[in-house]
Amino acid sequence: MFAGKRRSARVRLSVRAAGLSALTGAFIALVSLAGCGDAALAARAEGADAPPRIEALKTRQLEHERQIRLRVPAASGMSISRTREATLRDSGIGATLLFARDVDFRVTGGLGFVIRSMAATMRPTRAGEPIVFDDPTSVAIDVHRGEVTLDADRLTAVFGQYLFDYAGTPLRDVRVAPAGGELRVTGRMWRGAWVPFALAGRLTLGSPGTLVFHATHVSVAGVDADRIMQAAHVSMADLLTIDTPIARLKGDDIVMLAARLMPPPVLSMTIVGVNVETGGVTLVLDDGTLKSIEWPARMPERGMLLLGGDVKFMRSMPMNLDLALHPVDAHAPFVFDLYRYRDQLSAGYMTFQADGALDVFVPTAAPPVAVSPGSALARYNDTFLLAQQHALDTARERWRATSDGSGQAVASATGAATAPAHAAADTPARVRASWHEPSVAMSAPSERASQPAPTCAHLSNVDFFVTGGIGFHVRTLDVQMVPKRAGDPVDLDDPNQYEIRIVGGEVLEPWPAMAALFNDYLLDYSPRSLNALSLAAHDGVLDVTGGIKLWNHVPGAWLPLSMTGKIEVLDARHLAYVPSRVAVLGVPQADLLHLLRIPLAWLTPFDRKGARLSGDRLVFDQYTVFPPPVLAGRLASAEVTDQGLVLKFARDPDAIVAHPPANASGSYVWIEGGDVKMFDALAVNARTLIHDDSRETMRFDLYDYRRDVARGQVRMRLDGTLDVSLGGDR
Numbered sequence: 001m002f003a004g005k006r007r008s009a010r011v012r013l014s015v016r017a018a019g020l021s022a023l024t025g026a027f028i029a030l031v032s033l034a035g036c037g038d039a040a041l042a043a044r045a046e047g048a049d050a051p052p053r054i055e056a057l058k059t060r061q062l063e064h065e066r067q068i069r070l071r072v073p074a075a076s077g078m079s080i081s082r083t084r085e086a087t088l089r090d091s092g093i094g095a096t097l098l099f100a101r102d103v104d105f106r107v108t109g110g111l112g113f114v115i116r117s118m119a120a121t122m123r124p125t126r127a128g129e130p131i132v133f134d135d136p137t138s139v140a141i142d143v144h145r146g147e148v149t150l151d152a153d154r155l156t157a158v159f160g161q162y163l164f165d166y167a168g169t170p171l172r173d174v175r176v177a178p179a180g181g182e183l184r185v186t187g188r189m190w191r192g193a194w195v196p197f198a199l200a201g202r203l204t205l206g207s208p209g210t211l212v213f214h215a216t217h218v219s220v221a222g223v224d225a226d227r228i229m230q231a232a233h234v235s236m237a238d239l240l241t242i243d244t245p246i247a248r249l250k251g252d253d254i255v256m257l258a259a260r261l262m263p264p265p266v267l268s269m270t271i272v273g274v275n276v277e278t279g280g281v282t283l284v285l286d287d288g289t290l291k292s293i294e295w296p297a298r299m300p301e302r303g304m305l306l307l308g309g310d311v312k313f314m315r316s317m318p319m320n321l322d323l324a325l326h327p328v329d330a331h332a333p334f335v336f337d338l339y340r341y342r343d344q345l346s347a348g349y350m351t352f353q354a355d356g357a358l359d360v361f362v363p364t365a366a367p368p369v370a371v372s373p374g375s376a377l378a379r380y381n382d383t384f385l386l387a388q389q390h391a392l393d394t395a396r397e398r399w400r401a402t403s404d405g406s407g408q409a410v411a412s413a414t415g416a417a418t419a420p421a422h423a424a425a426d427t428p429a430r431v432r433a434s435w436h437e438p439s440v441a442m443s444a445p446s447e448r449a450s451q452p453a454p455t456c457a458h459l460s461n462v463d464f465f466v467t468g469g470i471g472f473h474v475r476t477l478d479v480q481m482v483p484k485r486a487g488d489p490v491d492l493d494d495p496n497q498y499e500i501r502i503v504g505g506e507v508l509e510p511w512p513a514m515a516a517l518f519n520d521y522l523l524d525y526s527p528r529s530l531n532a533l534s535l536a537a538h539d540g541v542l543d544v545t546g547g548i549k550l551w552n553h554v555p556g557a558w559l560p561l562s563m564t565g566k567i568e569v570l571d572a573r574h575l576a577y578v579p580s581r582v583a584v585l586g587v588p589q590a591d592l593l594h595l596l597r598i599p600l601a602w603l604t605p606f607d608r609k610g611a612r613l614s615g616d617r618l619v620f621d622q623y624t625v626f627p628p629p630v631l632a633g634r635l636a637s638a639e640v641t642d643q644g645l646v647l648k649f650a651r652d653p654d655a656i657v658a659h660p661p662a663n664a665s666g667s668y669v670w671i672e673g674g675d676v677k678m679f680d681a682l683a684v685n686a687r688t689l690i691h692d693d694s695r696e697t698m699r700f701d702l703y704d705y706r707r708d709v710a711r712g713q714v715r716m717r718l719d720g721t722l723d724v725s726l727g728g729d730r
Contacts, residue, residue, distance in 0.1 A: 109368030110157030118146030455674030502633025504651030
């Protein structure tokens with residue numbers, strides 16, 4: 001038996017020796033064929049210059065998104081056009097289609113009407129600028145077709161809170177109630193003292209663009225005055241003087257400009273019918289351009305739909321808009337207050353679709369707030385408007401303000417802010433250079449651009465994947481995202497458009513993620529020398545196994561390869577894997593190659609963007625080894641652990657960094673400053689918190705962030721901050 005075992009051992013040793021002899025002979029033959037090797041190395045791999053599949057797929061995805069971005073909406077016989085070149089800050093479309101139905105629409109407070117149905121076009125009043133919800137003078141609305149109703153409360157608000165609520169008004173405490181096909185108006189009028197009055201009359205169409213209230217019955221202090229006024233040939237105009245930019249009294253008729261019955265925005269409408277019923281006054285609107293309203297497929301049962309153009313909400317500006325506005329409560333009356341939309345928006349939430357379509361869900365508006373009367377000089381409620389606009393401007397300054405790096409807000413009272421004062425004096429040139437000088441179009445902050453400052457991000461406890469399985473676990477990281485072209489916003493959809501500059505932190509590159517980097521990206525070409533690599537570590541050394549072909553071709557089948565070595569930091573940008581053991585078919589070859597002075601790179605040519613075999617070392621360029629964007633940082637150390645490769649980046653003490661808000665904790669990404677485009681929405685002077693409360697460690701996939709955001713919810717805070725919750729919240 002023992003003799004048999006000895007014979008078996010001799011056979012195994014003989015086979016192993018024969019294998020070693022064969023490999024040795026093969027390598028000696030290879031040396032003699034050095035000319036062939038050099039030729040093969042010079043020719044390189046035919047497919048080596050082709051982009052990896054990951055980059056090709058991203059290119060196709062970007063083209064698909066570009067086609068969506070360039071669409072020009074049309075619906076229900078309404079169309080708009082592109083009048084300017086589309087850019088990252090401008091869709092080039094100068095109008096927005098508006099559809100609304102079954103919405104109690106308030107311009108502000110009680111001023112407004114119930115929209116039964118409406119199709120309209122919204123146009124910016126300033127060419128080239130977006131529609132700004134915080135500036136109602138920025139938009140004019142052309143109503144093409146629809147029906148709106150003003151009930152007693154809305155009519156009272158128009159007459160009592162807007163038309164006749166100014167200092168020196170001849171009427172006070174005006175109330176209006178529709179009944180029996182007529183309007184009944186009560187209140188007090190000034191006749192040396194405040195005297196109660198009551199009017200009854202008809203509301204009819206006057207000349208184009210006007211409504212006429214004709215008083216057919218007048219009582220003063222409870223006494224009918226009709227016969228006395230007729231006998232004395234006295235009209236209402238003889239008793240009162242009403243002459244404002246909105247309404248004037250002529251004889252017994254109050255003539256009102258329909259387009260100015262509400263505060264801004266300007267509402268251009270052609271009234272073709274007036275129906276006075278107990279429930280209110282219904283105005284039939286038709287400018288003759290539409291035979292009927294055909295509701296688009298995304299139109300809510302109750303709510304509004306906005307298509308096309310650029311519309312700004314606080315800090316965020318969706319471009320070539322596709323936004324549906326829904327009530328949170330599908331059964332309660334839906335009141336939307338334009339001047340106080342921020343309160344409603346911050347109390348609701350938004351959901352994105354992967355193509356950028358946006359659904360906004362808001363609660364009904366709070367009860368209206370009382371306002372003070374205006375001045376006698378204006379003869380209409382200018383103080384009402386001033387108070388509203390002051391509140392809007394104050395809020396806008398808060399979210400337009402930028403941060404100077406210490407958390408202090410910096411902005412001028414007019415919004416014409418400049419770069420932080422400390423930038424020129426105290427910030428090193430290498431940091432200032434990352435800010436980029438603004439282009440001519442960005443010479444000053446505008447609705448489409450903030451101050452030329454870096455977009456900073458802080459990542460904490462995040463599994464950050466560029467795409468697929470390629471990524472790393474961020475323990476803590478501070479970065480700046482810098483567009484490659486000065487003046488552009490950061491476009492999260494296009495990884496080739498910007499760079500990520502690491503200014504300090506620590507990440508863990510798990511070995512499965514490193515293997516995915518090789519197999520799905522670096523080795524995604526053919527013919528190639530290496531294949532199907534897997535990595536594992538123990539005791540501070542890294543084991544690599546996979547397949548090998550000499551010079552990408554020889555032999556035809558993949559030979560088993562195993563290597564063991566350490567990782568070294570070469571400089572602040574490069575690190576290298578230095579194998580101390582190389583085995584092919586299980587036979588060690590490192591000593592033989594060294595003896596024959598044959599570098600591994602000669603037998604196994606490998607030179608890809610971000611990684612290459614140089615001599616016997618596999619050198620990584622941490623700037624470009626990952627799929628775009630470029631990841632630039634100053635390497636301080638690299639440590640091989642059983643879990644993965646720990647990379648530490650030197651901190652730049654002079655760099656501007658993000659300052660996460662107090663509510664950011666656990667696992668999150670915080671983006672702050674500069675202008676950032678996500679989906680087709682531009683966040684100006686961005687403040688965005690991304691988190692996923694459904695898991696302990698958030699996974700953020702850069703190439704597929706649209707998919708992940710579409711699974712969750714987005715909330716907009718009162719300061720314009722976007723709170724993005726990924727997955728699991730719908």
